[in-house]
Amino acid sequence: MSPLISAAELKALLATSPDVLVCDCSFDLTEPQAGARAFAAAHVPGAVYVHVDKDLSAAKTGLNGRHPLPERAWFAARMAELGVNQSTWVIACDNAGGMYAARLWWMLRWIGHAGVRVLDGGVPAWRAAGGEMESGAAVARPAGDLALRPSLVEMVDFAELRSTLGRGRRLIVDARAADRFRGENETLDPVAGHIPGAANRFFRDNLGADGAFKPAAQLRAEWLEVMAGRAPTDLVQHCGSGVTGCHNLLAMEAAGLSGARLYPGSWSEWCAQPGAPVAIGS
Structure with missing residues (x-):
C-alpha cells in the first residue's frame, strides 16, 4: 500500500471505516502559531491538530537541534491522548505539500504504528476535491490505546x-x-x-x-x-x-x-x- 492517500480515497475511508483520525500538522517554521490558527479557521471535519513544536518535538538544549525527537513512550502516550488506537488509521495532512505531515508519518512508524498515510496534496487537495471543511477547535475523542511496538524505521545519531x-x-x-x-x-x-x-x-x-x-x-x-x-x-x-x-x-x-x-x-x-x-x- 502506498504511504500516500488521495483526497478521493480519504473521503471513501472516512465514510466506511469507524476508526480513522485525520491529524492536521499545518505549521510555519518562522511563525509557530500560524498552523494552529489555520486549523481553527478551517480543517477536515473530525480532524485534530498536531503541533510540530509541542507534539512532534522535545525540549531544545542548544546542542540537540531545533526539533529534537521526544521519548518514544511520551510520543505514543501523546498520540493515544489525541485518540489513536492500535487499530486507528491515522491520516496526516498539512498545508505545505506534506512538509510537516511527513514528520508525523515517520514518527508514528518510529513507535511501531503501521496504520498511517499522508494526504497527497494536503488540505488544498482536499478542498479542490470538494471536501467539506469545518472551523473551530477539534472535537475531543476518547483516549486511545496506542502503545509502543518495535520500530518500523531506522535512524542514526x-x-x-x-x-x-x-x-x-x-x-x-x-x-x-x-x-x-x-x-x-x-x-x-x-x-x-x-x-x-x-x-x-x-x-x-x-x-x-x-x-x-x-x-x-x-x-x-x-x-x-x-x-x-x-x-x-x-x-x-x-x-x-x-x-x-x-x-x-x-x-x-x-x-x-x-x-x-x-x-x-x-x-x-x-x-x-x-x-x-x-x-x-x-
Whole structure:
C-alpha cells in the first residue's frame, strides 16, 4: 500500500471505516502559531491538530537541534491522548505539500504504528476535491490505546554519523534548498553550510506543480539517479531539523525504495557540535 492517500480515497475511508483520525500538522517554521490558527479557521471535519513544536518535538538544549525527537513512550502516550488506537488509521495532512505531515508519518512508524498515510496534496487537495471543511477547535475523542511496538524505521545519531563520515557506500542526502545547502542565505541556523560529502535533494523536488507528489515511477527514476547504484539502506536523510528529511523518506517509500535512515538532529544539531566539520559550496 502506498504511504500516500488521495483526497478521493480519504473521503471513501472516512465514510466506511469507524476508526480513522485525520491529524492536521499545518505549521510555519518562522511563525509557530500560524498552523494552529489555520486549523481553527478551517480543517477536515473530525480532524485534530498536531503541533510540530509541542507534539512532534522535545525540549531544545542548544546542542540537540531545533526539533529534537521526544521519548518514544511520551510520543505514543501523546498520540493515544489525541485518540489513536492500535487499530486507528491515522491520516496526516498539512498545508505545505506534506512538509510537516511527513514528520508525523515517520514518527508514528518510529513507535511501531503501521496504520498511517499522508494526504497527497494536503488540505488544498482536499478542498479542490470538494471536501467539506469545518472551523473551530477539534472535537475531543476518547483516549486511545496506542502503545509502543518495535520500530518500523531506522535512524542514526550524531556520534554514528560523525564516526563513519566518508566511509563505505553511505550517502548522506540533505533535503534543504540548494542555497542553504551551499551555505548561502542561512536564516534558521547559526552556522551555514552542509555535512561534508552530502548530496542535495530539495524536498520540494518530490512534488509536482499541483503540490502533490510526483507519480511513483517518476519519483523512483529520480531517486535512483540520486542513489547512483546504492541500495536504499545506504542512504541517510537529513535536513535542517529532522522535518523535511522525512519528506524525502516518504517520497522514497512511495517509489518503492524502502530502508533509508533518518538523522533526526540534522544540520541544526550537527553544526552545534564542537569540531564537527562543515562544507561550503556545492
